[in-house]
Amino acid sequence: MPLDVPLTLNGKFLGTISVAVDPDGDGEIDARRLLELFGPVITAKIRSVIEGRIAGRSIVPIDALAGDGLDIAFDTLSLSVIATLPTDATSATAVRIVEREGAPEPGSFDRPSGFALGANISATQRYIHDQGQGFQPLSVDVDGIMNIGGFDGVTITGGIRYDGNNRGNRWERSEIRATRDYYESAVRATVGEFTPASTSFQGSGRILGFGMERAFSTIRPFQNVRPIGRQNFVLDRESSVEVYVNDIRVQTLRLAAGRYDIGDFPFAAGPNSVRLVVDDTGGRREILDFNIFSGADLLNPGVTDFGGAVGLREGEQRLHYVSPAATGYIYRGISNNLTLGLNAQATSFSIQAGGSALWGSPLGFVQIEASTSRSLDGHGFGTALSVDYRGEFSLLRDRDLRLNMSSVMRSANFQDAFTSEARNLQAWQSAAQIQWRAPYEISLGLGYGYTRMRGDSRNVHRFDANIGRTFGRFSLNGTASHSTDDRGSDWRLSVGVSVRLGPGWYGDARYDSGTQRKEIEISRASEGRLDELSGNLRFTDERDGTALAGRLAYINNRFDLVLNHNRLESRNADGPSSAISDWNIRGFIGFADGAIGLGRTVNDGFIVAPVHETLSGSQVSIRSGERTVARSGLFGPALVPVNRAYGNNRYEVRVEPLPIGYDIGSGVINIFPGFGSGYRAEIGSDASRIATGYLVTRQGPLSLVGGTVQSVDDAAQQPRPFFTNRNGRFVADRLAPGRYRLVVGGKVVGEFLILRETKGLIDVGTLTQP
Numbered sequence: 001m002p003l004d005v006p007l008t009l010n011g012k013f014l015g016t017i018s019v020a021v022d023p024d025g026d027g028e029i030d031a032r033r034l035l036e037l038f039g040p041v042i043t044a045k046i047r048s049v050i051e052g053r054i055a056g057r058s059i060v061p062i063d064a065l066a067g068d069g070l071d072i073a074f075d076t077l078s079l080s081v082i083a084t085l086p087t088d089a090t091s092a093t094a095v096r097i098v099e100r101e102g103a104p105e106p107g108s109f110d111r112p113s114g115f116a117l118g119a120n121i122s123a124t125q126r127y128i129h130d131q132g133q134g135f136q137p138l139s140v141d142v143d144g145i146m147n148i149g150g151f152d153g154v155t156i157t158g159g160i161r162y163d164g165n166n167r168g169n170r171w172e173r174s175e176i177r178a179t180r181d182y183y184e185s186a187v188r189a190t191v192g193e194f195t196p197a198s199t200s201f202q203g204s205g206r207i208l209g210f211g212m213e214r215a216f217s218t219i220r221p222f223q224n225v226r227p228i229g230r231q232n233f234v235l236d237r238e239s240s241v242e243v244y245v246n247d248i249r250v251q252t253l254r255l256a257a258g259r260y261d262i263g264d265f266p267f268a269a270g271p272n273s274v275r276l277v278v279d280d281t282g283g284r285r286e287i288l289d290f291n292i293f294s295g296a297d298l299l300n301p302g303v304t305d306f307g308g309a310v311g312l313r314e315g316e317q318r319l320h321y322v323s324p325a326a327t328g329y330i331y332r333g334i335s336n337n338l339t340l341g342l343n344a345q346a347t348s349f350s351i352q353a354g355g356s357a358l359w360g361s362p363l364g365f366v367q368i369e370a371s372t373s374r375s376l377d378g379h380g381f382g383t384a385l386s387v388d389y390r391g392e393f394s395l396l397r398d399r400d401l402r403l404n405m406s407s408v409m410r411s412a413n414f415q416d417a418f419t420s421e422a423r424n425l426q427a428w429q430s431a432a433q434i435q436w437r438a439p440y441e442i443s444l445g446l447g448y449g450y451t452r453m454r455g456d457s458r459n460v461h462r463f464d465a466n467i468g469r470t471f472g473r474f475s476l477n478g479t480a481s482h483s484t485d486d487r488g489s490d491w492r493l494s495v496g497v498s499v500r501l502g503p504g505w506y507g508d509a510r511y512d513s514g515t516q517r518k519e520i521e522i523s524r525a526s527e528g529r530l531d532e533l534s535g536n537l538r539f540t541d542e543r544d545g546t547a548l549a550g551r552l553a554y555i556n557n558r559f560d561l562v563l564n565h566n567r568l569e570s571r572n573a574d575g576p577s578s579a580i581s582d583w584n585i586r587g588f589i590g591f592a593d594g595a596i597g598l599g600r601t602v603n604d605g606f607i608v609a610p611v612h613e614t615l616s617g618s619q620v621s622i623r624s625g626e627r628t629v630a631r632s633g634l635f636g637p638a639l640v641p642v643n644r645a646y647g648n649n650r651y652e653v654r655v656e657p658l659p660i661g662y663d664i665g666s667g668v669i670n671i672f673p674g675f676g677s678g679y680r681a682e683i684g685s686d687a688s689r690i691a692t693g694y695l696v697t698r699q700g701p702l703s704l705v706g707g708t709v710q711s712v713d714d715a716a717q718q719p720r721p722f723f724t725n726r727n728g729r730f731v732a733d734r735l736a737p738g739r740y741r742l743v744v745g746g747k748v749v750g751e752f753l754i755l756r757e758t759k760g761l762i763d764v765g766t767l768t769q770p
Contacts, residue, residue: 006080007037014041017081018644019062020527025074029081030625031060036104036648038083046070046085058625058650071398084398104648106183109672112150112605116678118590119144119159120601129567129579137164143174145602147676155179155676173319175206181675183646187214193319196309199329200343200354201371201384203416208321209311214304298360299333306330313347313418323348327417336360343371345417350375352417354384364391364403373414379422382414400437406430412454428452433464443468458485473500504534517542530557530628545570545577557631557638558598559587590639592678599630599639605677607640607651607669612684614662614759620683621654622669632683645675653683661690661761663733686736687717689754693764694728695742701728702769707744712751714738742767 007017014037021027031054038050049068054060062081065072072083120143126136143159158176166172177192191210198204299305308328312321327345334340337360344353354371367388374381386408393401407430415422431449438444447464466479475498483490493513501507501522508521523536535552548567553560567579588599590606597608611620611632620632622640629651630638642649651669658664662684669681691709695702701724708719709732722732722742730742737756741748750767 005074007034007083008080009038009041009083010085012041014038016644016647019074019081020059021062021074027062027074028059029062029065031057032648032650034065042085059627104672106151106672106674109648109670110679110681112147112671112673112677112679113592114148114150114153116147116590116592116606116676117145118588118602118606118678120586120588122584122586122601124582124584126580126582129581130577139163139165141174145676147605147674147678151183151672151674151677153180153674153676155181155674157676175319179675183674185214187212190309194309196327197307197329198327198345199307199341200356200369201386201414201416202327202329202343202345202352202354203418204327205325205418206314206319207309207311207325208314209309209325211307211309211311213307298337298358298365299331299339301333301335303333304330305332325417331356347417348376349420350377350415350417352415364389371414373416375413375415375422377421379415380413382411382422382424384408384410384414395436396439397437402435403433405432425454425457426451427454441470458487460485474498512542515542515544526553526555528555528627530555530631535563544572545575555600557633558600558635559585560600561585588639588641590678593680595637595680595682597637597639598635600641602641603643604645604675605642605673605679607642607671607679607681608637609640609653609669609681609683610637612682612686612688614686614688615655615659615684618655618657618659621656623652623654624650640669642671642673642677645673645677648672655683659760662759663688663690665734687734688760689735689737689758690761691732691735691740691752691754691764692761693730693750693752694766695724695730695750695769696728696766697769701726702744702749703728705744707742707749709735710741710743711736712739712741719743 005017005019007014017033017037018030019027035047035050035054038047042050046069050065050070053065053067062072062074069086070083071085072081074080075082120141122141122143124139124141127134128136140162141159142161144157146156148154148156156176156178159174161172161174163170163172175193177190177194180189181187182189189210189212193206193208194211195204195206196211197213306329308326310326311324313323313325314320315322325345325347329341329343331339331341339358341356341358342353343355344351346352350373352371352373354369356367356369358365358367365388367386369384369386369388371384372381373383386406389403389405391403392399393403395401407428409428410424410426412424412427413422414424429449429451431447433445433447435443435445443466445464445466447462449460449462449464451460451462453459460483462481462483464479464481466477468475468477470476476496477498478493478495481492481494483492491513494511496508496510499507504525504527506523506525508519508523510519510521511517517540519538519540521536521538524534526532526534532555533552534555535550537550538548540547540549546569548565550563550565552563554562562584563581564583565579565581568577570577586601588602588606590597590599590602590608592606592608595608595610597606597610599606607622607630609620609622609630609632611618620638621628622630622638630640632638640651649671651671653664653667653669655662655664664684669679671677671679673679695705703724703726706721706723709722710719711717714736717736720732720734722730724730732740732742735754737754737758739751739753742750742752749769752764752767754762754764
């Protein structure tokens, strides 16, 4: 599936890049973006090698890039592209967290509209098969976006939701806020309703106020699913949450909107990697990763990272604000190996302050975080402390061994400022994990976790061992766990097998001894192409019952459609059994510089590409690399969703049929959008004709001369150059209807007329010099 993921080179973060990968990490990568990110930090020699492998393509297979010292792969554990190069293949300039030298200049790209407006529209409906309940009331979400001022302007977002199932309050608005991004300093300013960024032991929650934060690599809009501090997340809407532990799906949850602590779920115990795949009722899918290990990146000396906000905190009632709140953090690069940070926040619940230090030692990264809180409700003082370590070592090949260790302690009364009361069931949590990329592409891992609980809860020791290996089309992943507490011990085994059945098709089988879960699944992964069908069919048998689930997704030029069906049969007479289906359709309507278009849902911006009247009867296709991303048609111009702001987005234009001799110019749309940017990119124009003819004098052809074609009717029209061959033949392009003069050396040597009803290549005959 298409993803925007981090790219690192020799352990240094360079930026985000688009990939389309399967569950095993095989797939394609955005070649132009790769060269853009690699450019400032690699030598000319290795760049030439990489360009040779790309061979002018926009998208290339990831495995086609490796060799000559470059090792590049998609890491399914960290959801990132990891590249390594020998030291002599990197440039002398250090890889910096902000790379301003050679940064794209927005003014060199196509300019966005000064005013753009649009809305994502999503409709959802359930069908309950049990007891003749049938179709349930419709739910509709409208999420609007408006940009005023273009790239350096202000973007306003907000929306409204109609929930036919909520009889008490069918209409509900979403957050409304205005955002202004400062490209040169990588700072985002926000005013309105939003959830501030947080760090370390800080909490967060929705406020009505003002905030600023620095986002070094990419400036992106706020997400529906937001990590908060070490192990919290927020759902703005009711969502289906699939839980993957060490890449094996172990549970599907239906969670209401609200704030959740990952530590409250039993699958989060120990040194496991936990991934949540969230599908909300608006049809949006997002991925959130958690594990016990925390860590930041070192900042270069003198570089400052910060974020802060002030306003009114949201109360118990959604979007109602009750009391003042302030939160902020700052990190500063002290040296190449040391970064220090401070953070603080205050609400009517409590006051919290803390600090952190990150040291890049010769043996790895060490991070220490400490925080203290004082309750304003009489619960006293609290403290929290964490120590994290992560290191990479080379056994048989470069950086093939990873070691992570973490220890976190919270006192009983510690609370972040956005929590109404202290709730620390876990007094102390420690874990260690070692992962090794062994020979023969075997991945091995060992982990140990200890959790000391408070009150009547039992302390837990947990040991984990996992192994993974790919055999051509087959992939195997297994985890064995042993946990002990005051009640005794328990063994648990999870095994997953995946087989590639064909291009995009996969079969999976999983077993989990904890719930006696046995599961088989067949799926087709999405590549993001128009008119594509993808989805999955899954059957699950476990101790308490059986379940059948299916998902079908269709990508249309104008909308995305998703169909789901879930059937649960309980083995207990009084247990829950149900059969529920639902559909979701979502699309976008956008306006830019007088042009309106319909298309698929938009994240960061959009392009409306109206077709000029001279191309009536032709279809315009907009392509990104090898993929068609939008087409014109019955419902008007093509609308291209822009899903990554602050990146070079290049699209090629295809016209079918293209009139003979018709000049569409460069045939390329090249944009560098800000958040909320909208573009009007008209395809074709009046100045699309090509005139050809012969220039002669009384003595014969006017041979091998050059001049200009000048409009008689429009003095503002720029002259076009022309040349003649030995026979006096000339060609002049990009001409609109009207009268023209051919001028050579300041003298008029001929005139011709282009009629409006003509198209493409026009023969104006033989012109005789006066």
